[in-house]
Amino acid sequence: MGRPWLIKIAEHAGLPRIKVHGFRHTYATLAIQAGMNVKQLKHQLGHDDVQTTLSIYTTLTQVDKAQTADVYTSLVNF
Incomplete structure (x- = not known):
């Protein structure tokens, strides 16, 4: 199940389906990668615990x- 508009866009672009909530995870990872402070991201996502933000919503990219x-x-200045 998914949002019809999202499915249509993904199919048109030749992309795999992604749930709307998946964009939240992607945003969190990109925000951390871009240098956003994890406490700012925690606040922005509305989490009570920073561990939720770090362990569930962000990923270490390649x-x-x-x-x-x-x-x-x-x-270490090498």
Whole structure:
């Protein structure tokens, strides 16, 4: 089941179906990736607990995983 307008757009664009709530998860991941403070995101999403925001709504992307060593290196000034 889904929203008919969303299904129509996905089919027209040749994209897989995504539930409306899936956009919330995508937004949360992109917001964190762009540098939004997790407490700001928690507030924006209306969560009581930051762990809900981090464990359910955000994902570590492949780009994030690939940049882990670079982040560490910049922290220790190598």
